[in-house]
Amino acid sequence: MKFLLVEDNQDLANAIASRMRLDGHVIDHAEKLEDASAFVATGEYDLILLDIMLPDGDGRTFLEQHRASDLNTPVIILTARSQVSDRIGSLDLGADDYVTKPFDHAELEARCRAVLRRNSGNARTTIEVGGVVFDPLAGHLTVGGEAVKMRNRELRLLELFLNAPGKIFSKSKLADRLFSYDEDVSENAIEVYIGRLRKHLSASEAKITTLRGLGYRLDIDG
């Protein structure tokens, strides 16, 4: 996915960009509304992340102009303002969603996913390995031609493995990706999810291997 990030705080922008690149997305960063307009004019984006308070104006003005043009790139607003005061205004102007700073990256990711799912008609990126067809955006899994119904955490866990087959994930790393920081997660919980995932994948060539003391790894047989 290709994202445009409009954010004047260099540090925050770097942090968001590096985190999103980790998930395999392409990020262009604009510091000003002027740059943002130039980026939008020359490139095509799947999603725009837009800050409200920018040095050369209000992000909502950009949003208004953007909506007035024919481009229908979905926009998620990053706002530092009080949630009470800005909510209605931003959504009225045509933002698809917004997150309040500081945000949980998982929340931003979830919101991006939800917005993309609502807006995507074409261009689906599906992952196909060892008899497994996975559409991360729609959250559809097909194993051996049969659709499998999965819960959200199972989906995210599977996506982690499918994005990096052969990579070892420690239990605590997996826990950090699946649970928010205010939840008390026992290592058992991870084992439960791994167990469920194994069951879903049982009909395919994809196998989750336990590496004692290290973690888990996705192996594709054959």
Next chain:
Amino acid sequence: MDSVAVSGSLRNRLVLTLISGAAVLALLLFFAVRNFAVQVAQQGQDNILDASATSMLDAATIRDGVIELDLPYSAFSMLTTSADDRVFYAILQDGEFLSGYEELKFSDSPTFQTDLIRGSGVRKISASRTLIGVNRRAELQIVLAQTQDALSKTLDQISRNAALLGLGFFALAVALSFWASSATIGQLGKLTTSVTRRGPQDLSPFTKPVPREMGPLVGSLNSLMGRLDQSLSQSEDFIAEAAHRVRTPLATVRSYAEATLQRVEKEENREAMRSMVKAIDESSRAAGQLLDHAMITFRADHLVREKIDLVDLVNDLVQRMTPIAEMKDLSLLLRGDPRVPYSGDPVLIQNAVRNLIDNAMKYGPAESSIEITVSASPTLHISVCDQGSGFPMDEIETLTSRFKRGANAADTIGSGLGLTIAQDVAMAHGGKIQLENQPEGGACVALSL
């Protein structure tokens, strides 16, 4: 408005002044008219008495040195009145009583006198004539008196009419004074209406023309509103600016910490990063809720009611919160009536319900559902129920009293402020929140409006 200290009433004062003025004027009018009438009537009687006395004197002659006086009939007939007034007379020659009523005394000046004869008030005239005959010169004096029954009858009638005139004048003046004071006070009333009719957010100056006397009042009202507007927008800007200043660096640190957590392998470092993220979350939640609370207090004080559909409103919220709920494998279920129209502040209500759903997501177990009901019966309410362990029975009461006491205790931030916000919003709309545990388990919070 009901707390304004009232001292007297402008209208009453004005009406009272005008009416007492009118009463004095009416009395003056009454006496003036009556006095004038009395004078005119008295003048009439005096003229007739004078004419009568003159004709009597004219009839006197000296013949052969003897005074002859044949009282003419006309002298008495002209004194005839509708009230059969009695006439008394006395004829004197050179101060010596000749004929008539002896008790009538001659008096040269004044000519006309009011006197009492045989118990009746009379008007009397003293007239004299010098008769000159051959070797004879005599002074003939006549005193003529007439009772005043007809006159007093006329005077009574005139007094009645004068009183009626005075009363009529008074009644007219009273009506006028009511009208005048209403018209004057009405200007104030108009100003009051246009102040009350304004929305709580409308602090623009008054531009409608007002009477000159009200100019200074409206002027100072305008300048007060100008200052208020400035300080209100300053405090709103301040809240927004404070949020920006606090949240942006927190967001930066949090994002870095999260990104670093993805790369760090060593368990103790990971634990440290996790604690860092947790601490950031805690402080940002506290800052956020404090700012939200400030904004909510601000809006609740200046409640602007709009016509809204609560189902629409809550549905928007549920849609928005679904991605977060999904991350925890929680499902949000919206139940209840298809449409619940209400008049309230949508921003406040949404914030209150969001806090309730936030709480439910915090305490609900994974892979459970949170039920949100919007219904107009039996009372208009929005309830949020989770399937967690519910409120500790012994704490339900203290939870209520805790946020009733307010959220100023530092240790209640985070857990206490969410419910406080919901409570404040409910109260601003004249409602309340109720905490209870469902019989089958799980906490339920109902926001009734």
